[in-house]
Amino acid sequence: MAFLALAPDRTTDVEGVLFEVDDERLAALDRREVNYDRTAVTLCGGERAWTYLPSPGGAARARAQPVVVARAYRDAVRSAYAALGREALRAFDASTDPPPALADLVVELQPLR
Numbered sequence: 001m002a003f004l005a006l007a008p009d010r011t012t013d014v015e016g017v018l019f020e021v022d023d024e025r026l027a028a029l030d031r032r033e034v035n036y037d038r039t040a041v042t043l044c045g046g047e048r049a050w051t052y053l054p055s056p057g058g059a060a061r062a063r064a065q066p067v068v069v070a071r072a073y074r075d076a077v078r079s080a081y082a083a084l085g086r087e088a089l090r091a092f093d094a095s096t097d098p099p100p101a102l103a104d105l106v107v108e109l110q111p112l113r
Contacts, residue, residue, distance in 0.1 A: 005036075005054045012095075015088065018049060026050070035061065069099035 006014060021029065030038055035058025041051050054062070081092040 006051060008053070013044065014051075015084065018043075034058065066101075068101045071102045071104050074099065074102060 026038075029052075033052045035055060036052035037055045038050050039053045040048055043049055078089065078092070081089040
């Protein structure tokens with residue numbers, strides 16, 4: 001399974017959404033995001049926030065398996081960028097590697113614990 005991930009690059013910005021979470025929720029996110037390392041980043045206004053970057057182990061697991069992206073996941077991400085406008089969608093498409101394969105997968109979302 002492949003997943004979207006940020007890549008460190010001091011020459012560009014990342015568009016996204018910032019969620020405020022308490023320590024309990026942050027710990028639950030850490031447990032869920034097993035393929036990522038929580039990393040501090042500086043926002044455009046100078047504030048600090050957390051994001052998740054691929055961990056070495058997570059990246060290795062992703063490279064070792066056949067890459068398949070759920071079509072619904074890809075479509076949801078592209079729709080979110082399209083809602084930001086044509087330029088946002090073009091920028092996303094230009095900065096994102098196309099998946100080698102798309103599949104109609106059934107994904108069951110689990111609540112954070």
